[in-house]
Amino acid sequence: MAIKQYMRxxxxxxxxxxxxxxxxxxxxxxxxxxxSATNGLGMGLATLVxxxxxxxxxxxxxxxxxxxxxxxxxxxIIAALVTLVDQAMNAWVHDLHKILGLFIPLIxxxxxxxxxxxxxxxxxxxxxxxxDGLATGIGFTFALVxxxxxxxxxxxxxxxxxxxxxxxxxxxxxxxTLLPNYHGFLPAILPSGGFxxxxxxxxxxxxxxxxxxxxxxxxxxxxxxxxx
Numbered sequence: 001m002a003i004k005q006y007m008r009x010x011x012x013x014x015x016x017x018x019x020x021x022x023x024x025x026x027x028x029x030x031x032x033x034x035x036s037a038t039n040g041l042g043m044g045l046a047t048l049v050x051x052x053x054x055x056x057x058x059x060x061x062x063x064x065x066x067x068x069x070x071x072x073x074x075x076x077i078i079a080a081l082v083t084l085v086d087q088a089m090n091a092w093v094h095d096l097h098k099i100l101g102l103f104i105p106l107i108x109x110x111x112x113x114x115x116x117x118x119x120x121x122x123x124x125x126x127x128x129x130x131x132d133g134l135a136t137g138i139g140f141t142f143a144l145v146x147x148x149x150x151x152x153x154x155x156x157x158x159x160x161x162x163x164x165x166x167x168x169x170x171x172x173x174x175x176x177t178l179l180p181n182y183h184g185f186l187p188a189i190l191p192s193g194g195f196x197x198x199x200x201x202x203x204x205x206x207x208x209x210x211x212x213x214x215x216x217x218x219x220x221x222x223x224x225x226x227x228x
Contacts, residue, residue, distance in 0.1 A: 012135060013132070013139040019143075020147075035155070036162070037148040037161075039100065040148030041141065042100060044140055044145060045137075050078065052133035061073075070118075151189055
């Protein structure tokens with residue numbers, strides 16, 4: 001039963017309750033750092049680590065924190081974890097750290113992290129909270145990589161450029177040139193392109209959701225007819 005529940009949590013975080021495509025949260029880093037799939041992956045993974053650790057930490061201390069001070073305590077925990085992640089990236093993936101810049105410390109202000117801490121981690125045990133953080137982080141990373149990949153392909157004709165900066169030299173095979181001799185389309189990787197491509201992704205997401213809901217309703221109607 002627990003495994004099914006955790007799998008359901010992962011699915012909910014990835015698609016039906018995706019914090020970017022469904023809830024339209026955390027749009028500042030989503031729009032700012034997704035000029036390439038590699039940048040989106042780096043920011044997504046950093047946020048994933050923070051939200052998992054913060055969920056577990058807050059869940060462990062939830063019975064000791066009074067409601068009056070919970071928000072300052074949550075802020076302090078998240079800020080400390082973001083500082084650790086920021087310093088780790090500066091030490092081990094310095095080039096990518098320079099590209100992401102200020103947006104790594106700004107993970108502290110990510111409303112999705114506070115939202116999961118307040119609505120889930122502060123009310124549940126550590127293991128479900130860990131899974132919830134993993135699900136939310138995977139969904140966020142998926143949205144950032146999808147947006148970054150679409151902007152990078154249109155803007156530069158490449159995919160996962162400079163992936164070795166994030167994952168190491170053994171992952172240079174991810175760096176693909178999809179459109180040789182392509183001169184690029186600059187607006188796609190500018191901030192205005194972020195708004196445009198995010199709008200397209202949200203439209204596509206809602207169209208897919210409409211089809212999914214219609215199929216689910218038709219399947220339930222057919223099952224009811226067969227039982228009657």
